[in-house]
Amino acid sequence: MRKKPYVTDAIIGNGNMLISLTKDGEAHRLYWPQIDYTDQINAQSAGFYDYETEKTLFFHGKSWKHTQYYRKNTNVLITVHQYENWVVEQKDFVLADRDVWIRRFKVRNTADYARKVQLLYNSDSSVGGRHHFQTSDFDENTDCLYQYNRSDWMALASPNPITNYFIGNLNLQALPDPFDGRSVFNHPESSLFFDFDTIEPQEEHAVSIYLACGTNKREVTDSIWYCRREEEDLEEITAAYWYKVLEKAERYSYGGERTQEIYDRSILTFHLLKDKKSGTFIAGPEGDENYDFSGGYAYSWGRDAAFIAAAVDAAGYPELVNEYYRTIASWQMDAGHWEQRYYTDGQVAPNWGVQIDETGSILWGIHDHYVQTGDKYFKEIMWPTVKKGAFFLKDFIDKETNLPKPSKDLWEKRDGEHSYSAAAVYGGMMGASKLAAEEGEFHLAETWEKVAVNIKTALETRVWSEKKGSFLRALKLAVSPSVYEEALAEGREGFIEYNQKGTPIYYLWEDDVTDICLLGLNYPFNVFDAGDRRMQKTADLIEAECTSAHIGGIERFPGDVYIGGNPWIITTLWLAIYKKRSGKPAEAHELFQWTIGHANHLGLLPEQVDKHTAEPAWVMPLTWSHAMFVLAVKELSAEETTQSLEEDLEAKR
Structure with a gap:
């Protein structure tokens, strides 16, 4: 074989x-x-x-x-x-x-x-x-x-x-x-x-x-x-x-012929990567079934699927999103959370720990779908799921920091109290609060909103670093004993905790690495406005430190070594969306055009672009990449885009 x-x-x-x-x-x-x-x-x-x-x-x-x-x-x-x-x-x-x-x-x-x-x-x-x-x-x-x-x-x-x-x-x-x-x-x-x-x-x-x-x-x-x-x-x-299938598609004014080709290909790809029996989306067609360089891709993650569902809604297929959320409601664990990833038949897939942004993203996505469609029947069906999930998230808060307790980050590499995870939980709790108010559960609405507000306050007071000019990536970062000792020798602060078996766990108080995921504090979870001074400074630092010196595009974080440390499609489009939301449509347009230039010959979008050859790298198509493309088209098609883009380009001349 x-x-x-x-x-x-x-x-x-x-x-x-x-x-x-x-x-x-x-x-x-x-x-x-x-x-x-x-x-x-x-x-x-x-x-x-x-x-x-x-x-x-x-x-x-x-x-x-x-x-x-x-x-x-x-x-x-x-x-x-x-x-x-x-x-x-x-x-x-x-x-x-x-x-x-x-x-x-x-x-x-x-x-x-x-x-x-x-x-x-x-x-x-x-x-x-x-x-x-x-x-x-x-x-x-x-x-x-x-x-x-x-x-x-x-x-x-x-x-x-x-x-x-x-x-x-x-x-x-x-x-x-x-x-x-x-x-x-x-x-x-x-x-x-x-x-x-x-x-x-x-x-x-x-x-x-x-x-x-x-x-x-x-x-x-x-x-x-x-x-x-x-x-x-x-x-x-x-x-x-x-x-x-394509006759139903929502049409947007932004972009030329190639943009429309990739947009349509994205819709067709969503339909291929959505399992017909369960209605759930997978991250991509499997290409690493033996886990040679990754943990595989043909699984359903709540993290990816919240973006994918939002994109499918934006593309004009709410019935597919409705089916997805109704299916994963049946996958919810008794405690109220979702595991990291699943097979499309609902069985828990191989995973490597709790990833709390998954549960936060799903609750955010359920509310977002309701906002987009106004489907009251969907809201009623999903309310018990939202309620159980919000109770879980409420109890998953570190009383010392008011952030979600340590879990895996969205890149599945580190354990800690991550800013992105906090943003996802904030989005989930705010969504749950609004749904509770619609259900007449005003006490729950107030309680859950307070949890979200406390997370935002913690991000402002404990996670924002004036010295760095950016939000920190995480607090309470779990590290190896050797990294811990080296960090303390450099003057960084840390502490040691012991699990129930008496095994020591080493933590550094701060993870100050610049990471594209910090944009999640604005998009999609809206903890802070795009115009917030701290968001703008964080985005500027991301652009400065994460732009690929080889071929452009945005890498996840400095020092990334996964599949060679390449620029990604989702990261580049994430910054493009933020640029648009912060009033810089010309810069958003340039990032978007970079993405178009690195689709493959069929209009499919990979996870990464090889920084040496500029060819698609690793998994293709990545459903999340296509989702970000559709969401970027929607954002860039906003009414003021064309005029603002022309004015911005004129100013650059």
């Missing part, structure tokens, strides 16, 4: 099925029956045997030149491969109402003489999430290859006659006739072969491949027969579905 690439260039799907492909059209991950679990393939690829050269050429090979794009306003992916006198158009899409992946290959001979090839399709599967313990079975009655493991089934078939097949080690099938007559074998690898008639000059031949997923043989076979009956219309039916 070979190592999969970390970076995804394209995705297709339908909310039950999520497929990741690279820019050469090869597929490496297929998640089903939910978009975060289980990965059913190791790779799916195609090529042909050229009888003239006696070579097998795979379309994703380095000899080919590749061009890739989405059919406009759809999630139909088109990859064009060119090599010598061959042009192959490859189309990939997933049916909206059936869990079937359609792959179409149109082979054109551009030479001035006739040629003959045999197309082959390789399936290297991991049905049920395991590369072993599965069976490949070719049924000549249905002309289908079935691959199955327990209740996970895949069927590979075509409307074209399958000339032959091979089950076994794919390294053996590079020859045009490797068959040994075996139709059933407990092996994950197999190939299908299609003989073409002679292809005349400028003529083209086409083959469609269907990959259906289901829970038994009958289910996947029914899907295959449906596709064969509807072969001529499948793409148009799918395209029409995505056209209808």
Whole structure:
């Protein structure tokens, strides 16, 4: 089983099925029956045997030149491969109402003489999430290859006659006739072969491949027969579905054609990265399932999803947000909080501790959705959830500092009483207070507002540093014993506490590292106005210390080493939004344009941009990146933006 690439260039799907492909059209991950679990393939690829050269050429090979794009306003992916006198158009899409992946290959001979090839399709599967313990079975009655493991089934078939097949080690099938007559074998690898008639000059031949997923043989076979009956219309039916999705989109005045392209692609991406069964959003398609450099991404975080939900509301899809919050209400822990992250089926995912900004963000988001929609039925349904969450947050306050008790920060790196976490809890408690007042629970409204006001006062009196000219990133930062001793030797203050087992925990009183997350004190949680002197000084320091010296864009914090310490899309857009809110639209526009310039060839936004190559880095698409893009478009489209931008640009001249 070979190592999969970390970076995804394209995705297709339908909310039950999520497929990741690279820019050469090869597929490496297929998640089903939910978009975060289980990965059913190791790779799916195609090529042909050229009888003239006696070579097998795979379309994703380095000899080919590749061009890739989405059919406009759809999630139909088109990859064009060119090599010598061959042009192959490859189309990939997933049916909206059936869990079937359609792959179409149109082979054109551009030479001035006739040629003959045999197309082959390789399936290297991991049905049920395991590369072993599965069976490949070719049924000549249905002309289908079935691959199955327990209740996970895949069927590979075509409307074209399958000339032959091979089950076994794919390294053996590079020859045009490797068959040994075996139709059933407990092996994950197999190939299908299609003989073409002679292809005349400028003529083209086409083959469609269907990959259906289901829970038994009958289910996947029914899907295959449906596709064969509807072969001529499948793409148009799918395209029409995505056209209808975009018809609902909220439109904003800001930006040119490329902005609108990425905005639409963001909406289409939200629909692909929202699980159809649960209604929850994941952070991105998985690219690091073995946790080589991270803790994985195909999970649902309350932190990300609060931004994502706000963006989906802004884009004009409140029903999706309603469904999301109603689902995660059922995930709330008995104590009133949410764990750090979840699988889309509601099971708690692997995590590394309490991250209190998650609970604060969810309560803020519930109230924000109510403000955006005025949906009183939603408010009534969510009120018990809000009430339980607010009680938890009220009790999660450090009486010494009036800040939320130590927990993980939003980057999941440090334990402490973080300013961003405090802002999220402030936003959650203010939202809960306003909802309590609407419910006639005035005592609760007053109590919860007081908690929020006390957090704001603590940020003003204990976290603001006049000496630094910025808010501190955190108080009570947990550190290792060696870091603690070094800090004390430098004159910094700290203390030691002991847990219930008597183990010492070392704390420094202040974490004064500049961090983009400090903008959260203004956006989205509105602890302080954008024009507040302290916010402005903090933002200026962030821009000075976090702008990448290599390619521009904004890094998370100085000294960041994660995936090389690159500028991020969300951080750059976060500063752009703040610039707009603080009356600097031209500077906001420049940051926004940097982001547009670093979308990939399909309009997808990565988590990071490689500071050396300026290419997309790490997870792509990152749902949070697309959410910040939509939110930035909304902010920059405010009524005064155009006039203010023109005036600001004129002043700069």
